[in-house]
Amino acid sequence: MNTINPNTPDDHSDDTNHNDANDTTDGGDSTMGDTTTSATGSTPSAPQKKPRTMDTWGYAILLIFPLIAVTNIALSPFFSALMSDRIPAVLEFEEPTAITVAGAERAVEGLTTLSIPTADLSAWAIGQFIAAKALLVIGTLVVTWFATRILTEVVHGRPFSDRAARGLTGLSWTILAAGLVTGLAQMPADNLIIRDLGLRDAAVSNSITSEVTYLWIGAVILVEVLRRAVRRGREAQDELEGVI
Numbered sequence: 001m002n003t004i005n006p007n008t009p010d011d012h013s014d015d016t017n018h019n020d021a022n023d024t025t026d027g028g029d030s031t032m033g034d035t036t037t038s039a040t041g042s043t044p045s046a047p048q049k050k051p052r053t054m055d056t057w058g059y060a061i062l063l064i065f066p067l068i069a070v071t072n073i074a075l076s077p078f079f080s081a082l083m084s085d086r087i088p089a090v091l092e093f094e095e096p097t098a099i100t101v102a103g104a105e106r107a108v109e110g111l112t113t114l115s116i117p118t119a120d121l122s123a124w125a126i127g128q129f130i131a132a133k134a135l136l137v138i139g140t141l142v143v144t145w146f147a148t149r150i151l152t153e154v155v156h157g158r159p160f161s162d163r164a165a166r167g168l169t170g171l172s173w174t175i176l177a178a179g180l181v182t183g184l185a186q187m188p189a190d191n192l193i194i195r196d197l198g199l200r201d202a203a204v205s206n207s208i209t210s211e212v213t214y215l216w217i218g219a220v221i222l223v224e225v226l227r228r229a230v231r232r233g234r235e236a237q238d239e240l241e242g243v244i
Contacts, residue, residue: 087118093203191206
């Protein structure tokens with residue numbers, strides 16, 4: 001007599017359950033695969049970020065406008081001397097004065113730009129004048145280069161980086177040196193022009209006015225304050241590193 005143990009599962013039951021489990025598993029995998037495929041296919045691709053270089057140049061292009069303005073002022077004597085044989089000299093007359101330029105007499109007062117024929121000036125005055133303007137152009141280009149380096153760091157979110165601090169240091173020294181060298185070259189050029197025009201006895205001074213001097217000093221002080229602020233911000237950032 002065969003005895004059936006109730007705790008022993010039937011062989012057919014095992015096969016049925018095993019097959020059902022396999023079917024369920026296969027079906028689940030198929031459904032999951034379909035769902036995953038569908039979800040993946042319906043998910044839009046993330047937009048690609050533009051290079052940070054483009055953002056940098058977008059902000060740096062703002063520096064071109066003052067660069068063009070200052071360069072135009074500095075280069076105008078070169079074009080004027082080459083194309084019209086005249087030099088635009090700026091002189092400040094403290095009181096109304098009658099002067100004769102190119103055979104024509106005119107009354108001038110205050111800060112005046114005179115278009116002087118090169119034939120009325122000595123070679124020394126012309127060379128000194130052009131040298132002063134060339135120094136101004138070089139100083140402007142160097143200042144713009146340092147300003148671009150600083151702006152790049154700010155746009156990239158690194159206003160207290162060592163590169164930004166070095167850029168401000170270079171900018172500060174460049175403004176200081178360019179102002180001194182250009183002024184020391186421009187003053188004798190204007191004095192030579194005053195001599196060649198026979199205005200030594202007139203109440204006239206060179207183009208380095210008190211307003212220009214104050215503007216230059218203010219620019220040097222502003223850049224130096226920014227440099228010290230960046231350096232102090234860098235020190236504070238190093239002290240707080242790892243605390244927050």
